[in-house]
Amino acid sequence: MISPKYHREIPQRYRLEAGKCKACSNISFPPRLVCPECGKNEFETVRLNGEGKLLTYTIIRVASDKFFGKTPFAVGIVELKDGVKLTTQIADVDFDKIKIGIKVKLVFRKIQDEGKSGLHCYGYKAVLV
Amino acid sequence: MVGIVGYGSYLPRYRIKVENIAKEWGSDPEVIKRGLQLFEKTVPGLDEDTITISVEAARNALKRAGINPQDIGAVYIGSESHPYAVKPSATILIDALGIGPHVHVASYEFACKAGTEAMYVAYSLVKAGEMKYAMGIGADTSQGAPGDALEYSASAGGAAFIMGSENVVAEILFTNSYTSDTPDFWRREHEFYPRHAARFTGEPAYFKHLVSAGKALLEKSKMKPSDFKYCVFHMPNGKFPQMAAKQLGFAKEQMEVGWIVPWMGNTYSGSSPTGLAAILDVASPGDLIFMVSFGSGAGSDGFVYRVTDKIKDVQNKAPKLRDQLDKDKIYLDYGQYAKYRGKIILNE
Numbered sequence A: 001m002i003s004p005k006y007h008r009e010i011p012q013r014y015r016l017e018a019g020k021c022k023a024c025s026n027i028s029f030p031p032r033l034v035c036p037e038c039g040k041n042e043f044e045t046v047r048l049n050g051e052g053k054l055l056t057y058t059i060i061r062v063a064s065d066k067f068f069g070k071t072p073f074a075v076g077i078v079e080l081k082d083g084v085k086l087t088t089q090i091a092d093v094d095f096d097k098i099k100i101g102i103k104v105k106l107v108f109r110k111i112q113d114e115g116k117s118g119l120h121c122y123g124y125k126a127v128l129v
Numbered sequence B: 001m002v003g004i005v006g007y008g009s010y011l012p013r014y015r016i017k018v019e020n021i022a023k024e025w026g027s028d029p030e031v032i033k034r035g036l037q038l039f040e041k042t043v044p045g046l047d048e049d050t051i052t053i054s055v056e057a058a059r060n061a062l063k064r065a066g067i068n069p070q071d072i073g074a075v076y077i078g079s080e081s082h083p084y085a086v087k088p089s090a091t092i093l094i095d096a097l098g099i100g101p102h103v104h105v106a107s108y109e110f111a112c113k114a115g116t117e118a119m120y121v122a123y124s125l126v127k128a129g130e131m132k133y134a135m136g137i138g139a140d141t142s143q144g145a146p147g148d149a150l151e152y153s154a155s156a157g158g159a160a161f162i163m164g165s166e167n168v169v170a171e172i173l174f175t176n177s178y179t180s181d182t183p184d185f186w187r188r189e190h191e192f193y194p195r196h197a198a199r200f201t202g203e204p205a206y207f208k209h210l211v212s213a214g215k216a217l218l219e220k221s222k223m224k225p226s227d228f229k230y231c232v233f234h235m236p237n238g239k240f241p242q243m244a245a246k247q248l249g250f251a252k253e254q255m256e257v258g259w260i261v262p263w264m265g266n267t268y269s270g271s272s273p274t275g276l277a278a279i280l281d282v283a284s285p286g287d288l289i290f291m292v293s294f295g296s297g298a299g300s301d302g303f304v305y306r307v308t309d310k311i312k313d314v315q316n317k318a319p320k321l322r323d324q325l326d327k328d329k330i331y332l333d334y335g336q337y338a339k340y341r342g343k344i345i346l347n348e
């Protein structure tokens, strides 16, 4: 049962809400309580631009049981235009087109189901543009 | 002036060809292609459903409208494949788009016309002065039973329309609905696939409702078919809308732009709405558009739109329907398709 955690993380998972430090302007994603750059704790909520580029990736061919039937799929680190880096699945992958440095954008997709009768959990994935 | 201030469409990239389905069931693909005027259809990805399709279509509508999402007072999603039986799809969409929480949402269901119901109510609320903007969406990831004729057509996609009264790109001039108890197609609670009354779905259902709604709309608007640049009807297959157009007095050229079904399939609640999006993508100021949906059960909603001079400002602000239909396709074979659509029995 991951529902309370899922609900708490909706602003970052659905809308890419990040914390911009009021003291040093460093952007934390996911949002943090203390700025890792300057140690201050006052933040402004900002929405990240969903466009960026792929810094690195790997193709998962053998996954845990939770991803049964979903393999092969790609996971990568994306650097968004705001400079934020995040780890995400890459959806609708063309294995022959994917490469480091390629432009990507974040789209809204289903991330997982909590079993057959639990919640559908949504969030972001990257697609090639 | 009340009408559409922003519109957006979304289609998944996956496709299956009629040949691949026909081969599996021992049918002749040429007979289906000729008879139903269908060649291939969209298939949702494993991580796509009516909610994700609605979110992407709505994001495109917001890009075109260029409004503050907080000014949207209502969001309605029409679909026959809402992921939850209980929990409105739009609760998730509004949080993804930054709409609300001071917003009214609901899920609509009326077989293939739930999308135009959502559009009609959104339009009516703005017209009544209840709110500045309201959004109506039609989206589906419908399933036909394996081996059934519907398997060739049931596809995935959707379109979203933001209604408002400022910077309108297509004014809504007239509407008309026509409804009766006609049991041509249904799905009982807890059943996975719908049932239909085969040929009964044609004459007494689709044609009677769509043509009656269309004729009444022409009378109400005091317009004639030749006044319109474009027409779009519900597209359960390639053939039915052509026959309906003919019965109402429209020519092939008026229907061609919105007639996307041969390569998309029937996106159910998204069918005539995606056709309308394809028309708005290329329409010019002053063009009149005639639209009639159809939903089994049965009913039709009709709309007359007049495109304004604002249309050219928004057409290129988001992906166009035909580009999504024609480009970057990923073809599946029947085995992959069966897996993608959850048709294979797995261990728990």
Ligand SMILES: [Zn+2]
Residues within 6 Å of the ligand: A021, A022, A023, A024, A025, A026, A035, A036, A037, A038, A039, A040
């Ligand atoms: Zn700081």
